[in-house]
Every structure is written in C-alpha cells, then in structure tokens.
Amino acid sequence: MYQYSDFDRDFVQARVDQFRAQVARRIDGSLTEDEFKPLRLMNGLYLQLHAYMLRVAIPYGTLSSAQMRQLAMIAERWDKGYGHFTTRQNIQFNWPELGDVPDMLQALADVQMHAIQTSGNTIRNVTADHFAGAAADEVADPRPVAELLRQWSTDHAEFQFLPRKFKIAVTGAPSDRAVTAAHDIGIRILRGEDGEIGYRVLVGGGLGRTPVIGKVIREFVPGADLLPYLEAIVETYNLLGRRDNKYKARIKITVNETGLEAFRAKVDERFALTRARFTGIDQQILAAIKAQFPEPAYRRLETGPYEAALTTDPAFRAWTEVNLAAHRQADHAIVTVSLKAPGETPGDATAAQMRALADLAEAHAYGELRISHEQNVILPHVPKAALPGVFRALKEIGLATANVGLISDIIACPGMDYCALATARSIPIAQEIALRFEALKLEHDIGPLKIKISGCINACGHHHVGHIGILGLDRAGVENYQLTLGGDGTEEMTLGERTGPGFGAEAVVGAVETIVLAYLDKREGPEETFLQFYRRMGIAPFKQALYPDAPKRERFVAA
C-alpha cells in the first residue's frame, strides 16, 4: 500500500493545524459562518439534520488494518460508535461536535488519512474498482493511477473553485465495478495494440437530476499522456462550465451544450499546451507509486480444509456461492463482507465490527481491506484454506450474511434520516425490503438483483443504475417513492425507466414485491436474471402488475 511521503505528511499535518485554528476562530467569533463554511467543507465537514457530519476519504477504497482500527477508535471516541460507508468510498461520521473535529482530523493524519476535498467544488476522492490488485480479469491495478490523481488533484491551485464538484473513477478491468460511466471523468485501463498500457477516457457522465452516461472522449490515451490529458479536460471545463446555474454546472451539461466533438477539439487544443508543461516528472512519481503496490507475498496453503467445509457446512457453502469472487491466484479468493444484514442500515459498521475486520484482514488477508461503492467491505486476498475460519469469525460479529449481489444487498444513501438535502428517507425502505424478502425466503430464487435507493434527486444512492431504482421525493408534504427499472451500472451502463406514478412509504415495499413476483412468474427459468428478463420483455409486464387500473388512474391524475 502507498505510504505517505514527507511532502504528503507535512501537507496533511499543515491542513490539520490550519483547520484547528479555523475552528478556534469560528468558536471565538472571529470568523462568521459565511467565512467558515467553505473552510469546513474543504475539510469534509458538513452540517446535517441532527449534527455535523465528517466525511473521510478512503482513497480508491483501500484501507490497512491499522487505518480501519483508527476509524473504529474515532467512531468510539468522538462519534456514537459506528460509521457509514458511502457510495464514493468514503466513511461518514454522523455525530461529531465541532470542537472535536480537529482532533479527529489529527487521528486520521496519524494513520495517513484525511478528509480533504471530500466536499466543495473540487476534484473529489478518486475511486477505483474495489477488487483492484486482486481481480482475475484485471489488465492493471488502477490504484497507482488513482493515487497519482489524488496527489495531482489535492490542493491543485487551478482546480479549487471549479464550477461544480468533480468526480473521477478508475477501473483496471473490463468488468466495470467502479461505475466509471457515471463519473465526470471515467478511466478504463486497457492494453494497446502493442500490449502497452493506456487509458480509455470517458467524460461527462453523472447521475443526479440529469443522468447522463459518460461518453468516450478518447479511445486510447498512452500512459505518459494521461495526466496532461486530464488536466486539459479539467481546464477546458473550468473555462466553459457554467457558473450561473448550479443545476447546469456539472461537466455533463458542459459537454452536452458544447457538443462532444467541439468539446473534444477544445480539450485537444489545451492538451497541446498541458503536454508541453509535463516534463515526465509525473511518470517518475507514478513509477515510485507503483513500487508501493506490490502483490502480497502469497501464502501457499493446501485448499483441502476449504473443500471439506464446502461439503460439510451448507451455510458456509451458501456464503461462498455469493460472497466470493475469483482471485487471480487460484488458491486465493476475494471475500465480500456484506454490511447488509436484513434489518440493518446498509453501509454501517460498528466500531467492534471494524476492529474485527481489521484483525481478520491482518490474520488472513495480508492486512488489506477495501470499501466498495456498494457499501460493503472487501478482504481482497484470502487464501482459500482460511475461508472457513474467516466465515466463522464473520458469523460471530454479525457479518456473515450471504447476500452479495442479491435483493437485500441494497445501496441506500443516508436519506432524510441524516442528510440535510434529502427529500425522503432511504434507510427504512432498504431495511423493510430486506426483511420482507427474508421472510418470503425468495432471495436466492430471485438471483442477481440490485436495488439502489436515493433519498433525493442528487442520486447518491445511484438509483438510475439500479435494476430496481427507488427515488424518495417529497410530494405535497408526504414521502413518495418513484420506481425505475432496468438500470445497469456496469460497462454496459443503462439508465432505468420510470414505471409511472410513485408510491407512498407504506406501499413502496409492496410495489417492489409486485415487481419481483411478476418477474418470477414470467421468467423463462432461474437462469434468466431480472435484468435479462427486463431487457427481453421491457417495462410493460411490470406496469401491468403495478398499475392494473392504469387508464382510470391516469384520468384521475389528469383531473
């Protein structure tokens, strides 16, 4: 894993010290809230419905055991004993008091972490495939590039006041697990004709109120050109992006209003300038970063105990069937630890769970953990021989739920239980759906199905790309939920289609059940997934099931 250089350490420490002084000046009255707000946002500190919220970056989703233990310590000492992992590989603490935040930032800096640029109109935490460095299908580990981007974008003088926030994701595998097409810039590592590493660059993707799938601005950017090319994109956006209207300020609007061809031409013009500025130092830095992401010294253990447990322990077997992914080493596996036990809050982990996960990673996964945008924790490299023991340990801390990729593995934003921007709650809907399908005992029959819930139009819960998407709105003072179907967040990104009028909080779980039962009733067989069924049949059978009296209802709404 990457270790901070002296420069990184000094910079992060200086920010902690600055913020400590800024908080003191806010509390003694020398700074007004208008003066303080941009300063606190630059350091990830929001003010939410019930308290402040500190959003901490987990760059490219990678954590060491020591860092995870520190997050647990922070949760216990300055928060209420838990943390919430987000869809952008951050962790949010929901209850800090203002005066404690500098100490929290210091505790983060002590383990080479920070909350810098987790808010504001800057380049945000750079995210990556959570299976990075482990996935069997990977072309190259995306984390060194993501770390290079972190260093480049952190405190980049020109990009501190962009028209709007700016999100970058990197995948090193053809299976896009990083939702790159829904980012302002999406980067896909691939090999060129001569086998050299390069990057397909997508631009102008994003969800929110105007969902747009990222467009390929350049099919292949050679390795050495990546940073100057990205700088050219962000410079172009910085000049063209609209500052007159917050809702039209994201790069997706800039690209749409300018036209992809014209935008590309402008980027190419800038690129001629930026390329000349980069003298190769970035490549030297990248090489040094790469050296810090070595493969673990894999332990070669007989897989016998694993195979034996598969035959003797059906619960273990069921868990391996859905929570494991193929590792590039045949005697290892990638373990996804589900933070989605039915009835629990998606993405939340208690301090005790964080510590237990840190211990497990240390004992069995070379001290490494990942956080996925799907709000789960990954143990990226586990020898298969250790899996039965890992499963037993996870059971003891309530984290052995076998549901990854299934209907109860729901993405849910914090919604109106915490968020000041939310228009409705997300968490209770997620909890109720998971409990309902647990009671129905249908989850494994249903098979792969991704439900994603956002509590407002900003779409932190990625509802547009859920197989079933749920958007919570405030309709005349009552929580109301719109459903979309057929969304897909992978390399074949598709935006979901709205079913029709929304449902009240008391009816939305029933509506999801209706959708799922319609699929189960009409699918060709268990091998036809929900998404395949939707692509074959379209939305009509679901509309019919959801709104049997549709014509009457429409007349009623029109009146």
Add this chain to the structure above:
Amino acid sequence: MSKPFTPKVVTANSLLKGDAVWLTEDDGWSPDMHEAELIEDEAHADLRLLWAQSQPHLVVGAYLADAKAGPMGPEPTHFREAFRSRGPSNYPLGKQAGTPAVEA
C-alpha cells in the same frame, strides 16, 4: 395574491454540537421543539428570524419552519421537521434518546 401566513417557529442548528434547536420566547435556544415560540404574525416572524440570525456565536442556518400548536407546545407539520425534532429512524439516537418524540 400571496399565500396566507401559517404559524412558524425559528429553528437552527447549534454551533458547537450541531443539533437542532428552536428559538424560545425569552430569546433562548432550546433543544426541545415544544419549548419554541410559536409565531402567528408574519411581521413578528421576520423580526424573530433577524434576531436569530444575529446569534452566529450560538447557532447556524436559522430559518422559519411551519409549525402548529399542540398540547405540549409547538409541533412540526412537515416530516422533515418531525425528524429534526426526534432523530434518525434507524437508531435510537439524537433527541429521541433523551426526550420524548414529537409526532408530526
């Protein structure tokens, strides 16, 4: 024609703790919405909001929220304000941990 005025309370988040607070009749800030001043007059509401905004050493983001009279004092009329008055629904944290919940 402008909308008729509906009763309001002045609410904000406290500077240090960040929790929801309400302006009381005696110019204090209470963590309990029932203790808020229920404002029935529009001009008075504007004055009270201005006064609240002059308290940056105590509170952040003061605004007027709709409310109605209840047996214990002002009550929220919108679910957002109801959540602010009690806490999140996934854990017994926030105000509901200490004081009785306020129903919308």
